[in-house]
Amino acid sequence: MAEDHSTTTEPRSSRRIDLTERQRSVLRAVVEDYVLTAVPVGSKALVERYALQVSPATVRSAMAELESLGLLSHPHTSAGRVPSDLGYRLYVESLMRETALDRTDELMIRHQFSQVQLTSDEVMRLAASILATSTRSAAVVTPARARRARYGHIQLVELADQARLCVLVLADGKVVQRRLDRGLLEKLAEAAPIGQADLDQVAATLNVELPSLSAPQVRRKIARLSPLAGHVAEVVSQMLEESDGVSIEEVFTDGITNVLEQPEFAQGAKLRGVLEVLRRSDFLEQLVPVLTRGEGVHVIIGHENQIETMHEVSLIFAPYGAADRALGLLGVLGPTRMPYPRAIPTVRYLATLMNELTTTEHYSESHD
Amino acid sequence: MAEDHSTTTEPRSSRRIDLTERQRSVLRAVVEDYVLTAVPVGSKALVERYALQVSPATVRSAMAELESLGLLSHPHTSAGRVPSDLGYRLYVESLMRETALDRTDELMIRHQFSQVQLTSDEVMRLAASILATSTRSAAVVTPARARRARYGHIQLVELADQARLCVLVLADGKVVQRRLDRGLLEKLAEAAPIGQADLDQVAATLNVELPSLSAPQVRRKIARLSPLAGHVAEVVSQMLEESDGVSIEEVFTDGITNVLEQPEFAQGAKLRGVLEVLRRSDFLEQLVPVLTRGEGVHVIIGHENQIETMHEVSLIFAPYGAADRALGLLGVLGPTRMPYPRAIPTVRYLATLMNELTTTEHYSESHD
DNA sequence: GTTGGCACTCTCGGCCATAGAGTGCTAACA
DNA sequence: TGTTAGCACTCTATGGCCGAGAGTGCCAAC
Numbered sequence: 001m002a003e004d005h006s007t008t009t010e011p012r013s014s015r016r017i018d019l020t021e022r023q024r025s026v027l028r029a030v031v032e033d034y035v036l037t038a039v040p041v042g043s044k045a046l047v048e049r050y051a052l053q054v055s056p057a058t059v060r061s062a063m064a065e066l067e068s069l070g071l072l073s074h075p076h077t078s079a080g081r082v083p084s085d086l087g088y089r090l091y092v093e094s095l096m097r098e099t100a101l102d103r104t105d106e107l108m109i110r111h112q113f114s115q116v117q118l119t120s121d122e123v124m125r126l127a128a129s130i131l132a133t134s135t136r137s138a139a140v141v142t143p144a145r146a147r148r149a150r151y152g153h154i155q156l157v158e159l160a161d162q163a164r165l166c167v168l169v170l171a172d173g174k175v176v177q178r179r180l181d182r183g184l185l186e187k188l189a190e191a192a193p194i195g196q197a198d199l200d201q202v203a204a205t206l207n208v209e210l211p212s213l214s215a216p217q218v219r220r221k222i223a224r225l226s227p228l229a230g231h232v233a234e235v236v237s238q239m240l241e242e243s244d245g246v247s248i249e250e251v252f253t254d255g256i257t258n259v260l261e262q263p264e265f266a267q268g269a270k271l272r273g274v275l276e277v278l279r280r281s282d283f284l285e286q287l288v289p290v291l292t293r294g295e296g297v298h299v300i301i302g303h304e305n306q307i308e309t310m311h312e313v314s315l316i317f318a319p320y321g322a323a324d325r326a327l328g329l330l331g332v333l334g335p336t337r338m339p340y341p342r343a344i345p346t347v348r349y350l351a352t353l354m355n356e357l358t359t360t361e362h363y364s365e366s367h368d
Numbered sequence: 369m370a371e372d373h374s375t376t377t378e379p380r381s382s383r384r385i386d387l388t389e390r391q392r393s394v395l396r397a398v399v400e401d402y403v404l405t406a407v408p409v410g411s412k413a414l415v416e417r418y419a420l421q422v423s424p425a426t427v428r429s430a431m432a433e434l435e436s437l438g439l440l441s442h443p444h445t446s447a448g449r450v451p452s453d454l455g456y457r458l459y460v461e462s463l464m465r466e467t468a469l470d471r472t473d474e475l476m477i478r479h480q481f482s483q484v485q486l487t488s489d490e491v492m493r494l495a496a497s498i499l500a501t502s503t504r505s506a507a508v509v510t511p512a513r514a515r516r517a518r519y520g521h522i523q524l525v526e527l528a529d530q531a532r533l534c535v536l537v538l539a540d541g542k543v544v545q546r547r548l549d550r551g552l553l554e555k556l557a558e559a560a561p562i563g564q565a566d567l568d569q570v571a572a573t574l575n576v577e578l579p580s581l582s583a584p585q586v587r588r589k590i591a592r593l594s595p596l597a598g599h600v601a602e603v604v605s606q607m608l609e610e611s612d613g614v615s616i617e618e619v620f621t622d623g624i625t626n627v628l629e630q631p632e633f634a635q636g637a638k639l640r641g642v643l644e645v646l647r648r649s650d651f652l653e654q655l656v657p658v659l660t661r662g663e664g665v666h667v668i669i670g671h672e673n674q675i676e677t678m679h680e681v682s683l684i685f686a687p688y689g690a691a692d693r694a695l696g697l698l699g700v701l702g703p704t705r706m707p708y709p710r711a712i713p714t715v716r717y718l719a720t721l722m723n724e725l726t727t728t729e730h731y732s733e734s735h736d
Numbered sequence: 737g738t739t740g741g742c743a744c745t746c747t748c749g750g751c752c753a754t755a756g757a758g759t760g761c762t763a764a765c766a
Numbered sequence: 767t768g769t770t771a772g773c774a775c776t777c778t779a780t781g782g783c784c785g786a787g788a789g790t791g792c793c794a795a796c
Contacts, residue, residue, distance in 0.1 A: 077777060078776050
């Protein structure tokens with residue numbers, strides 16, 4: 001079931017590799033055993049554990065063939081076989097039997113989200129937590145933000161030290177703050193002291209003129225405003241500009257320790273790279289163009305990743321949000337030796353769920 | 369210089385331990401050598417590296433005395449000595465020559481903060497980053513929040529799905545959001561549809577009535593408001609209540625990898641505990657009562673910590689913010705083998721700096 | 737009180753031998 | 767022609783052993 005679910009996979013295995021049925025089942029068995037045990041798997045163990053109806057010798061020759069095709073590799077003579085990145089790729093694309101999420105699992109997850117009054121941050125956190133625990137990998141979730149930031153509401157606050165704080169709520173609920181340059185404000189007001197009343201006045205004006213406008217649209221309005229309001233609008237348009245595009249500033253992660261537990265990250269060196277990558281969320285930036293290309297779940301395995309430090313890990317990510325309008329990313333990061341048949345549907349399900357949860361939550365953006 | 373800088377240290381070494389001058393200098397040398405090398409230090413190496421004017425044999429006997437006092441310990445016969453937690457404690461309290469921060473260092477740090485228009489989040493991030501790099505430990509910074517949350521401004525936003533979003537800006541600039549129960553709103557409005565205009569009306573009223581009030585004060589006002597405004601005020605008071613106390617929800621960390629690089633965390637097990645502790649910020653909760661007791665920098669070494677998983681690490685933390693009004697925490701976490709003479713002044717300096725930066729940023733809170 | 741000397745202890749690295757797992761090849765078989 | 771059993775070979779992992787080195791504790795002498 002759920003066979004052609006648009007699991008768009010990144011660097012599509014260029015040349016088609018044709019395998020015999022035997023090779024296919026041996027590769028599948030190797031991948032699944034290795035994913036389970038993390039131990040290079042030998043021919044004998046394979047026929048024992050998987051009901052292959054042939055002798056170890058036959059399996060050995062099949063393995064040798066798979067190795068010459070670059071699908072398996074050999075830590076050294078007389079060790080078992082380990083899937084290569086390409087082997088995983090083939091497995092994911094055509095060997096894997098994707099286990100759809102249990103109906104009960106789905107309901108359980110859904111139930112957690114239906115708890116009363118989750119703020120948007122809490123939703124993100126919950127999504128990351130669910131992803132992490134149910135895939136036993138590290139989860140990453142970014143909030144869905146409008147690709148084009150739009151004005152929602154503004155509020156100007158006078159602080160104790162006479163500084164002015166500009167609180168801008170975007171149309172999609174994100175809040176951005178900026179302090180206003182005091183000297184400049186006073187110059188604009190021609191040295192007359194500016195009180196909270198004046199600020200309220202400006203805010204009221206802008207809250208009538210600007211709602212649902214994007215940065216350039218706000219800019220076009222500036223000329224028609226008073227100097228003071230115009231200056232604030234200028235600042236607002238800057239803030240909108242900076243919020244344009246997919247937000248990778250706010251990233252919610254969970255389950256990092258799940259990854260560190262894996263034997264392949266037992267010693268420090270490799271581990272550090274992964275951690276560093278997770279903390280600084282730059283890597284998401286590289287993901288954005290890839291993920292926005294297609295709709296479904298994207299799988300990036302080991303060396304398929306551009307980033308050097310991520311050659312030992314796989315990513316399973318999906319975009320979510322109202323297509324073209326708001327976009328968030330969500331997914332998991334784990335060793336290439338990852339339980340793909342479970343992780344992929346989980347990511348997919350959570351993406352659809354987050355879709356539902358967020359698309360209802362934005363201003364209707366009628367005009368452009 | 370800078371000798372009695374109120375380095376308040378946690379579980380004050382109960383009974384006073386009197387040491388001879390020789391014992392003191394041996395203990396100091398052992399701590400400093402071990403902090404540097406992470407290798408148990410022997411008598412011979414000690415007289416070589418530190419200009420102790422005595423023979424190794426003499427040092428040995430001094431070490432034996434220190435060991436019987438519980439200040440040093442022995443991994444096994446024929447290994448060098450390692451400071452115990454108590455040894456570090458004594459070192460921190462009376463042996464350490466605290467190296468004050470270079471004037472140039474101070475200026476450099478200060479300069480980074482003076483960059484234009486840092487939002488409060490950026491300030492936190494910067495503080496964490498500076499702490500982490502200059503102490504080579506993991507840094508933790510929490511924003512300074514009013515101990516008693518006070519109303520600043522409210523804004524009610526209508527979302528696309530008819531839900532209402534209540535955006536509350538606290539007096540100290542923190543923003544809290546909550547969705548309002550739609551059914552309830554409509555009941556209060558006697559089934560008349562509520563538009564943005566109505567919401568603005570309510571917000572305007574509350575923004576006149578409530579500024580700078582705390583949760584109980586808001587609650588007392590409810591009776592005098594319209595049903596709709598009253599309901600919102602009720603929600604607001606809940607939000608205020610939940611924001612009371614030191615905020616440990618938003619925690620900025622940096623430099624975790626610094627800790628993981630340390631040899632004592634080379635293998636996975638210990639490391640995991642530390643990571644887990646840093647991610648979930650519960651441990652800060654335990655710190656709050658301790659840190660708010662005194663003013664200065666607090667040092668918690670290894671087993672002095674209540675929390676089991678933190679028996680291998682030391683904390684150097686300080687509160688900052690307007691005393692009694694707003695409070696944030698900041699500090700570093702590293703192995704007990706930590707360069708205290710450098711870390712302590714750094715934490716202290718950053719606390720004073722954050723003090724300056726934040727106290728100017730709050731509403732004047734005249735009335736109570 | 738300090739020191740040099742000395743026997744003792746413990747770790748660490750290298751070395752070797754062995755056991756075990758797994759392969760690749762070949763020859764026999766269906 | 768594809769499959770299988772057998773077998774020699776390779777490589778790792780494990781454990782024991784040994785010697786070097788570092789460090790201690792103690793004692794007797796200064």
